[in-house]
Structure formats: C-alpha cells, structure tokens
Amino acid sequence: MFTTYEEAVSWIHSRLRLGVKPGLKRMEWMMEKLNHPDRRMKSVHIGGTNGKGSTVTYLRSILQEAGYAVGTFTSPYFEQFNERISLNGVPISDEEIVRLANDIYPLAVELEKTDLGGPTEFEIITAMAFQYFGNVNPVDIVLFEVGLGGRFDSTNIVLPILSIITNIGLDHTGILGDTHAAIAFEKAGIIKPGISIVTAVKQEEAINVIKEKAAEMKSPIYLLGEQMAIKAHHSTEKGEVFTLKSPYKEWDNLEISMAGKHQTENAALAVMAAEVLNKFYAFLIEDEHIYTGFQKAYWPGRFxxxxxxxxxxxxxxxxxxxxxxxxxxxxxxxxxxxxxxxxxxxxxxxxxxxxxxxxxxxxxxxxxxxxxxxxxxxxxxxxxxxxxxxxxxxxxxxxxxxxxxxxxxxxxxxxxxxxxxxxxxxxxxxxxxxx
Missing domain, CATH: 3.90.190.20 (Mur ligase, C-terminal domain)
Incomplete structure (x- = not known):
C-alpha cells in the first residue's frame, strides 16, 4: 500500500509495461469488486479521433455555469497527472490520488493471479475515476473521455445518458483498422441502446457506419451537417464566432476563446449535448450558461x-x-x-x-x-x-x-x-x- 503521492503515481506508471490490452473483462471484474461505482452516476461518454478534450471542456464549462458539479476523466494530462480526474476543472488532490490507488492496488494484485491478467495503467486510472465519482465523491454528472477506440476501451463499461463521437481520423490504425469505416466501427462501440448520439463525423463511409449502429441500437442521432449546421463563422484575434442551427433553436453569435474552425465543430457538439441534457434529462441549462460557458472554456495546447x-x-x-x-x-x-x-x-x-x-x-x-x-x-x-x-x-x-x-x-x-x-x-x- 502507498503512503506518499510519489509512490502511488510510480506504481500507476509502472503498469505502462503492460501496454494496451483491449477488452472490458478486467474492468468489469474490478467494478464488481468495488460494488459497481460505474452504475451510480449520470455520465456522458465522449469518443472520437481529435477534439475529445475540447468538447469535454466546452460541455463542462456550460454545465458549471448552470450550477452543476461536473466530474471529468480525460487523457493525457497536460501539466500534472491529477488532471486525469478533475472536479469542476480542478484536478483532485495528491491525497485523493493516494487513497484511490490504495483502493485499486489490492484488486490489481488479485487480478494478476487470474486468467484475465493484471490491469494496464489506463485500466487502473479508469477504475480510480469510477471509484472516485461513484463511491468517494459523487457529483451531478461525469464526462468520460474514451482513451483509445471505443468498443473495447476501458471506459466503455459506463452506461451514459448521452454519447458523443467528435470525428473520425486515421490514427492508431495498427489497433483500430486502416480505413475510416473500420475506425468508425470501433468508435461506434460506445453507442448504447436508446441513448442519443451526437457526432461531427464527416466521411461518408464513417457516417454510414455510425448511422447503422445508431439504427441498430434505436439511438436518436444528431449529426453535424444534417440535424445541426454551423453558419456565419468568422475568426477573431484569439477565437471564433459562429451561429449554430440545431433542431430546437438557432444560436446566434456564439463566441469561443479557443482558436480554429475545428473548434466551432467541437463547440457545436457541446451545445447539442447541452440541449439533449436539458430537454430529456431535466438539466436546467439556460441560454446564458452556454454563452458564458463558452467564453470561459479553456483547454491548453489547442491552437x-x-x-x-x-x-x-x-x-x-x-x-x-x-x-x-x-x-x-x-x-x-x-x-x-x-x-x-x-x-x-x-x-x-x-x-x-x-x-x-x-x-x-x-x-x-x-x-x-x-x-x-x-x-x-x-x-x-x-x-x-x-x-x-x-x-x-x-x-x-x-x-x-x-x-x-x-x-x-x-x-x-x-x-x-x-x-x-x-x-x-x-x-x-x-x-x-x-x-
């Protein structure tokens, strides 16, 4: 067991030697041992090739403005390891990291002795996040960012109230496949039965895969370019301004402080997600929460x-x-x-x-x-x-x-x-x- 932050983080990072081990069995085993913290929270699941962190940030900022306590699980960290698990944009404390590592360590030791094998670094951090937001410090909503792919990603044990797929690109092709359709199939693995999917996927072959999976799951789909449209976009000195037309409303002159046309797409996904949460899950999100949330949203290292x-x-x-x-x-x-x-x-x-x-x-x-x-x-x-x-x-x-x-x-x-x-x-x- 660990008494210092350095010991805990050193142990977590030591699991990197196990590399990537796709599959959900080890996560399901740990969740069972922890009395299923993954089932004790409202969550949004965010996958995609690029833009996951920015989309999480926009949605978190909107929900915070609306007065909600928002947990986030993201990767990689930018300045300190603790960022991986944050509450209202603030990384959890060193003491909380030690406590969570001590919660997971005996499970990792026991799991190592089974046919499933020991958990990877990412599985351990994911289990820590579920333990934190499910058992240690419950919040109003948690935004879980997919690590790699979707279908077999450690986070995919979650039962969300909304899923988001930002976009599809040819990354991690050795694991996910070397075509947009193959990668879209893996990303679409986060779509759950009857749960809405919001997406900005562009390639026709990828769109077809996402639509087919949504239809199979009877999941309502909101696709940028079909159910949503960005209009009147222009750049400012340090950001972007655009109008978004959704199925429910037209949002004029939305302003974001993260630069890049691609950021308007990530922001559009966050608006649509907020609308779904508002209309179908009783999250009280007003117009000013979206406008102010956008102005305050900041995610380092993105243009x-x-x-x-x-x-x-x-x-x-x-x-x-x-x-x-x-x-x-x-x-x-x-x-x-x-x-x-x-x-x-x-x-x-x-x-x-x-x-x-x-x-x-x-x-x-x-x-x-x-x-x-x-x-x-x-x-x-x-x-x-x-x-x-x-x-x-x-x-x-x-x-x-x-x-x-x-x-x-x-x-x-x-x-x-x-x-x-x-x-x-x-x-x-x-x-x-x-x-």
Whole structure:
C-alpha cells in the first residue's frame, strides 16, 4: 500500500509495461469488486479521433455555469497527472490520488493471479475515476473521455445518458483498422441502446457506419451537417464566432476563446449535448450558461496563442488530422506571415504524411526530440522532411531560444506535435515568452 503521492503515481506508471490490452473483462471484474461505482452516476461518454478534450471542456464549462458539479476523466494530462480526474476543472488532490490507488492496488494484485491478467495503467486510472465519482465523491454528472477506440476501451463499461463521437481520423490504425469505416466501427462501440448520439463525423463511409449502429441500437442521432449546421463563422484575434442551427433553436453569435474552425465543430457538439441534457434529462441549462460557458472554456495546447508580439502559437497536432486542422488554421489566420515551425512527435505516428503537410506551409522548420519512451529522434524526422529550409536540434530548449531570438516582426513561431512534448515544454516557453 502507498503512503506518499510519489509512490502511488510510480506504481500507476509502472503498469505502462503492460501496454494496451483491449477488452472490458478486467474492468468489469474490478467494478464488481468495488460494488459497481460505474452504475451510480449520470455520465456522458465522449469518443472520437481529435477534439475529445475540447468538447469535454466546452460541455463542462456550460454545465458549471448552470450550477452543476461536473466530474471529468480525460487523457493525457497536460501539466500534472491529477488532471486525469478533475472536479469542476480542478484536478483532485495528491491525497485523493493516494487513497484511490490504495483502493485499486489490492484488486490489481488479485487480478494478476487470474486468467484475465493484471490491469494496464489506463485500466487502473479508469477504475480510480469510477471509484472516485461513484463511491468517494459523487457529483451531478461525469464526462468520460474514451482513451483509445471505443468498443473495447476501458471506459466503455459506463452506461451514459448521452454519447458523443467528435470525428473520425486515421490514427492508431495498427489497433483500430486502416480505413475510416473500420475506425468508425470501433468508435461506434460506445453507442448504447436508446441513448442519443451526437457526432461531427464527416466521411461518408464513417457516417454510414455510425448511422447503422445508431439504427441498430434505436439511438436518436444528431449529426453535424444534417440535424445541426454551423453558419456565419468568422475568426477573431484569439477565437471564433459562429451561429449554430440545431433542431430546437438557432444560436446566434456564439463566441469561443479557443482558436480554429475545428473548434466551432467541437463547440457545436457541446451545445447539442447541452440541449439533449436539458430537454430529456431535466438539466436546467439556460441560454446564458452556454454563452458564458463558452467564453470561459479553456483547454491548453489547442491552437493556444501564447504571445502576440512576437506571435507564438502552440498546438498539440499529434496525428494527420490534427496537422491538417493546424495547417488550415495557419492559412486562415497567418497567410501573409512567414511561418517558422518546431516539431516533434511519437515514433508510432504516420510521420511521413504529417511532415509532408508541415513542409508545405513552413518557411522554416526545426525538428526536435524529447525524453519519452516512444518519442521519435530529431534526425529521423529531419530526414523525412523535403523542406528546403530545415534543421534539427536534439536540445529542444536551445531550439526554442534560437527561434525566438531570431524571430522577425512578420514571423509566426508555431511549436507543434506530441501533447506529451507540449506539456513538458510549455512551462519553459512561458518563462521565455513573458520576458
């Protein structure tokens, strides 16, 4: 058993050695032992390739404005491990992490001796979240973000009152499949019988899979582009303004402080989710809760403008779809500026296609690396690039310093790639940017 926070977190992270073990049997076994905390809460289940964290943030902020106590389970963390399990946007305490780890540890030891095998790191953290919100500190509603896929994800033991699928992209293809339809099938695994599904899936083959699953489950579906539509969108200096037409209402001049056209889609999902909760589950959500909730919503590392003079942007574009969204936003906002990029990523991503998209927009690109088990080497990223003005630097700190010191007035510095890298890098960048 654990007496300190460091011991608890060290044990949790030690489970990384087990990798990914898809399936729900271990989670079901642990929930049975804990007297099913997963059945003692109202919850929303959020899956998708990109945009899960932003959608959780928008919906949480709306519900908080309406006066509800909102639990969230998200990944990865950005600044501290405790963020994974948060209440009203505030990470739980170190003491609570220790208590929850001690609740799960004996179950993990017992489970290890069974044919099911020991739980993975993600399964342990998921079990901690269910234990916290079901048994330790019940709240009004919990927003559970899917870890990987959906059908066999640890979170999929939850019985939600609403499901959300943000979008479909070709990520984790070795596990989820290499077509949009195959990945959509895995994501659609979170759709439960009779429970509404809200989605912004775009590809026709993916839409067909989602619709077929919703029909099979007799689940009402709200699809962006059909039941919902975004209109009159324009960008502001640090965000977006748009109008949303839903089946129930037209929301004029919704304003969000997270930049990017893709963020209007995530925000639209949150509005539709709030409407479903309001109309069918007696959540008292007024118009002002949505407008004010949007203005207050903040999720770090998503096209986050750190500084305007000089212009420095960080963005956790960690897969091909994320890179496409970043490139689109840079073309929209900074088409008259020179773009300097600093990039690193995990080695198991589709790096060649990601770098090809970055090459097309970058006037200068610097490849770096960071200390993480699956991180790509700076030189190997450099070798994949066809940009005529490229370099690499194994020391990401010196790379950032050099780029900032050389940055001209018409230049935009964009630091992008792995969210794990951004979480490590941001505190250091903030010290440089505020000087």
């Amino acid at each position: 986050e403008i750190i500084s305007l003079k000089p212009t420095i942007v960080i963005d956790g574009a960690h897969n091909e779809e994320g890179i496409s969204a970043l490139v689109s936003e840079l073309n929209n906002r900074y088409k008259n500026n020179k773009i300097s990029l600093i990039f690193t990523a995990l080695a198991d991503k589709k790096l060649d296609k990601m770098i090809m998209k970055l090459d097309a927009i970058a006037d200068k690109i610097t490849f770096v690396e960071f200390n993480y088990p699956r991180a790509a080497q700076a030189e190997s990223l450099f070798d994949m690039s066809k940009n005529s003005n490229k370099t690499f630097n194994k020391d990401w700190k010196s790379a950032i310093e050099e780029n900032i010191s050389a940055q001209k007035e018409d230049e935009v510095l964009v630091i992008t790639g792995s969210l794990y890298f951004l979480s490590e890098m941001k505190p250091y960048l903030m010290k440089l940017a505020v000087k």
